[in-house]
Amino acid sequence: MAEGKQYWLFKSEPESFSIADLEKAPKKTAFWDGVRNYQARNTLRDKVKLGDGVLFYHSNADPSAIVGTAEVVKAGYPDHTAWDKKDHHFDAKSDPKNPTWYMVDIKHIETFAAPITLPSLKKEKPLADMVLLQNSRLSIQPVSEKQWNYIQKLSKKSATRS
DNA sequence: GCCAACGTTGGC
DNA sequence: GCCAACGTTGGC
Numbered sequence: 001m002a003e004g005k006q007y008w009l010f011k012s013e014p015e016s017f018s019i020a021d022l023e024k025a026p027k028k029t030a031f032w033d034g035v036r037n038y039q040a041r042n043t044l045r046d047k048v049k050l051g052d053g054v055l056f057y058h059s060n061a062d063p064s065a066i067v068g069t070a071e072v073v074k075a076g077y078p079d080h081t082a083w084d085k086k087d088h089h090f091d092a093k094s095d096p097k098n099p100t101w102y103m104v105d106i107k108h109i110e111t112f113a114a115p116i117t118l119p120s121l122k123k124e125k126p127l128a129d130m131v132l133l134q135n136s137r138l139s140i141q142p143v144s145e146k147q148w149n150y151i152q153k154l155s156k157k158s159a160t161r162s
Numbered sequence: 163g164c165c166a167a168c169g170t171t172g173g174c
Numbered sequence: 175g176c177c178a179a180c181g182t183t184g185g186c
Contacts, residue, residue, distance in 0.1 A: 013172090037181075062170055118173080135169050137180065 007047060007143040009055040009132055019067045028108035029073055033081045034089040035101060040140035045076040045102040054106050055143055063117035067149060070095045074105035090106050112155040126150050
């Protein structure tokens with residue numbers, strides 16, 4: 001592999017898919033379908049690799065927070081839900097011979113004992129340049145190794161404190 | 163190719 | 175539920 005392990009943040013509304021759903025899934029593994037944004041698609045298709053680390057983020061939640069981690073167990077492949085007329089994410093324009101949308105598979109690693117909420121993330125100076133904190137609506141975001149390690153540390157700290 | 167209208171995301 | 179930010183669509 002040309003590059004070492006990379007890190008990402010995946011956003012999901014817990015109403016539609018939460019980290020608890022991932023943990024309950026068979027083999028604690030699920031496919032990350034339904035991405036219908038080109039920038040996020042490009043990341044899933046071209047950049048996210050087997051073995052990469054994923055921060056699981058609950059958006060539109062109370063409170064919104066990073067709730068745990070997962071690992072990429074299958075790199076980008078066509079999102080078949082785009083061809084399922086009954087699926088909420090159906091897209092008539094995606095051609096099976098030249099798929100528009102992609103997804104990856106992730107496996108649950110850890111659910112944080114105490115989620116790291118958005119307000120507490122904002123207070124951490126070393127995380128100030130996280131894409132998440134830049135007013136970004138992007139659902140698949142890059143995370144630096146430094147940010148990843150810092151968040152790992154934070155999750156241990158808040159777990160013992162609460 | 164510009165840009166106004168419209169739709170969606172997501173924090174609050 | 176409101177609304178700011180921003181992505182997408184479509185008329186020209």
